[in-house]
Amino acid sequence: MTFLGARPPGAAAAARITLLGAPYDATASFRRGSRFAPGAIRRASESIETYSPVLDRDLADVPFTDGGDLRLEGLAPAEMVKAIRRQMPPGLPLFLGGEHTITLGAVQGLTPRVPDLVVVQWDAHTDLRDEYAGQRTSHATVMRRLVDGGLPLVQLGIRAGTREEFALARTRCVYSARGLQLPAALGDRLRDTPLYLSVDVDVLDPAIAPGTGNPEPDGAGYGELLQSLRSLAGCRIAGMDVVEVAPALDPSGRTAIIAASLVREMLLLFGP
Numbered sequence: 415m416t417f418l419g420a421r422p423p424g425a426a427a428a429a430r431i432t433l434l435g436a437p438y439d440a441t442a443s444f445r446r447g448s449r450f451a452p453g454a455i456r457r458a459s460e461s462i463e464t465y466s467p468v469l470d471r472d473l474a475d476v477p478f479t480d481g482g483d484l485r486l487e488g489l490a491p492a493e494m495v496k497a498i499r500r501q502m503p504p505g506l507p508l509f510l511g512g513e514h515t516i517t518l519g520a521v522q523g524l525t526p527r528v529p530d531l532v533v534v535q536w537d538a539h540t541d542l543r544d545e546y547a548g549q550r551t552s553h554a555t556v557m558r559r560l561v562d563g564g565l566p567l568v569q570l571g572i573r574a575g576t577r578e579e580f581a582l583a584r585t586r587c588v589y590s591a592r593g594l595q596l597p598a599a600l601g602d603r604l605r606d607t608p609l610y611l612s613v614d615v616d617v618l619d620p621a622i623a624p625g626t627g628n629p630e631p632d633g634a635g636y637g638e639l640l641q642s643l644r645s646l647a648g649c650r651i652a653g654m655d656v657v658e659v660a661p662a663l664d665p666s667g668r669t670a671i672i673a674a675s676l677v678r679e680m681l682l683l684f685g686p
C-alpha cells in the first residue's frame with residue numbers, strides 16, 4: 415500500500431519527492447510501536463481528502479512517489495543510521511518514522527549534497543542528551559549528535575528535558591523555545607538557507623495525538639503546528655520527516671490520521 419495520491423514507481427524519475435518508511439523503534443525507552451507507523455499512516459491516508467482548502471492545492475498537483483519501507487529491522491542503532499544514509503533517494507525525501515533516531519541518518523545522508531543545511535525540529539523534547547540508557551545513538555540523543563556535528567538547530571514546541579539539556583539548548587541551538595512561532599528576524603534568516611524539517615508528533619498535545627511513546631502534557635494544537643509550518647512556505651526544503659507515531663497506543667486511530675493529514679500538508683506546502 416502506498417500513500418494517498420502517490421505516483422506509481424515508474425514515474426519516479428519525474429517525481430521530485432520520495433516518501434520513504436523508516437520502521438525502527440529499537441531504542442524506544444518507554445513504549446515501543448513506532449515501527450508500525452509507516453504502514454498505519456499510509457492506511458490512514460485513505461481516509462483523508464487529497465485537496466487542502468487552505469492551500470488550495472491537491473496532491474494531484476505534486477509529483478511524488480512512495481518508495482515503500484527501508485529494511486531496518488534487527489539493526490543496531492548506529493547501523494540503522496548508516497543504512498538510511500546510504501539509501502538517500504534523489505530529490506526531496508520525506509521519511510515516515512519510526513523513532514526520532516532516523517532523523518540522524520536522513521540529515522547525515524543529505525549534508526554531503528547540502529552542506530549548509532539547517533535543521534528545524536518540532537518536538538516536546540529537547541533530544542539533546544549526550545547518552546541515554548548507555549546509547550549514544552538514540553531517540554533521546556539525536557539532536558545532540560547533530561549539534562555536535564556542527565549543524566545549526568532550531569527547536570520549537572520544547573517543554574521537556576533535563577536541566578543540562580535546557581542549558582545546552584540555550585548555548586548551542588540557534589533557537590529553542592516552547593512556542594511554535596518563529597521570531598520574524600529568524601524566519602527571514604531561514605529563507606536564505608536550505609532546511610531539514612523534523613516533526614515529532616509529540617509536539618502536539620496528547621489529547622490530540624495520544625499515539626506516541628513519550629507523551630507530554632500541555633502541547634500544541636494541530637492548527638498551531640500547521641501555522642508554524644506554513645510560515646516556512648517558500649523556503650528551500652531539502653528533506654523532511656514525521657516521527658514517533660505509535661499507532662497501537664491510540665485505539666481511536668486519530669494519531670495516524672492526523673499524521674497522514676500532516677504529511678499531506680507538508681507535501682502540498684513544500685512540494686515543487
Ligand SMILES: [Mn+2]
Nearest residue numbers: 538539614616
Ligand atoms: Mn519527542
